[in-house]
Amino acid sequence: AQRVTQPEKLLSVFKGAPVELKCNYSYSGSPELFWYVQYSRQRLQLLLRHISRESIKGFTADLNKGETSFHLKKPFAQEEDSAMYYCALTYLIQGAQKLVFGQGTRLTINP
């Protein structure tokens, strides 16, 4: 069964400290993995996806197939990074993408 696990519901770090949000997945095929971010009472926004190997707002994530992980990292946290972060994998069902989300991690950056 396809599943995404984010073990930390809450994560609090100080400004300037490194951040790592953990994500593990379970999927039988080759996964397409994403990180979405939701700022307070706003829409979900795509932060990054593993296939593009990009860095957005200083965040990076590397797919580790051996550990079935896709952890999100940032070397120096900023206060504006405080938000809800969702790891997700997607697969196709008759052309429609099914996004399976993790439980989400609420990241709080303390000044």
Added chain:
Amino acid sequence: DTAVSQTPKYLVTQMGNDKSIKCEQNLGHDTMYWYKQDSKKFLKIMFSYNNKELIINETVPNRFSPKSPDKAHLNLHINSLELGDSAVYFCASSQSGVSGNTIYFGEGSWLTVV
């Protein structure tokens, strides 16, 4: 220009009522979705339509009935509302065919059933 727009943004209603949430996308996508975010912030897909055809239908009570009049619209009608239906409902859209295509979300509709 809002890519995925849904109305109303906030809805407070009594148990037993019937309500609808509308969604429109102007991205030219052929696939639309409804997701539910519960009080614990957990997000789960409810429905997906591809070219007006129902593709994904998760284990959602049949009080929830999506309707897609055309590719750009996917409305969600809920009959006999219950307290447990209180949640944030997100509409989304994407272009079909490729698993890694970006899914764009609306701003959400906060439904409170009292």
